[in-house]
Amino acid sequence: IYGLTKGQYSPTSRVGTKSPSTPFGSVDRPATPCAFALGSGARFVARGFDVSKHLPEVLKAAHAHKGAAFIEIFQNCIVYNKDVFEDFAAAKGAEHRQLWLQNGEPMLFAQGTKGIALDVEALNLKVVDVVDGDWQAAGVIVHNVTNRSIAHMLVEMPFGEFPMALGVLYDDPRPTYDSAVIEQNAALSAGKTPDLQALIAKGQTWTVE
Known part of the structure; x- marks a missing residue:
């Protein structure tokens, strides 16, 4: 607002x-801010809300990322938009409405009784029931922060039918722009002796008497 x-x-x-x-x-x-960020080529995209106990973990992950990081934080406006995020941010029943993502961990929620799987025919995500903790048999996806396609799907999940995906959605380990430039300059200058005068005299020159 x-x-x-x-x-x-x-x-x-x-x-x-x-x-x-x-x-x-x-x-x-x-x-959808996170969709904008992913579409713009952002290399780190995460999501959280202001009073969550998990938000510090998200902020630490963003700080550890080498390069610019984008975090969408749902923040309550108590004057003009009070409790607008309570449908997923309220503490009571949060385990059924929040999907906190951990890299290398299965996408489980509702105390491990439900999970997110890939519908290979429709090529989108779906909610599945997990019986007796056997998430592999249910086809639950293991979160991989380097998978941009799944990150897009997580961002676009409609809340209500799906839980709200929170945490680090995407983290691309590619080199940063500045490190790539430094590496390029180092490779181009390797084995060469710096000579400013030769550089100045290179190409068309004039001698004024």
Whole structure:
């Protein structure tokens, strides 16, 4: 919400948001910040909410990432948008509405009784039941932070039918721009003797008498 301009709806406000600029409720589908980040080539994308005990872990992971990091943080506006995230952020029943992702761990929620699997025919994600803790038999996906395709799917999961995907969604270990430039310069200058005068005299030159 645009709190500093008296609570007007914003590009990320939910459909139906009533505000001074949308008195009958917003009909605009909200933008998805994480989808924008992934589509723009971001190498680190994560999501959390302000009062979560897991948020420090997400922030530490972003700090450890070499390069720019993008984190979407759901923050409650107690004046103009109070409790708007309670449907998934409320402590009571959170285990059924939140999917906290851990790299190398299966995508389980609801105290391990449900998980996220890949529907190979529809090429999208689906919720499956996990019987007796056997998540492999249910086809539950193991989270891999380097898989951009799955990260896109996690971001686009409709909440309600699916839990809210939280934590580190994507972390690409590719070299940063500055390290790539330094490596390139080092390779090009290897075995060469620096000679500023030769560089200045290279190409067309004039001698003024």
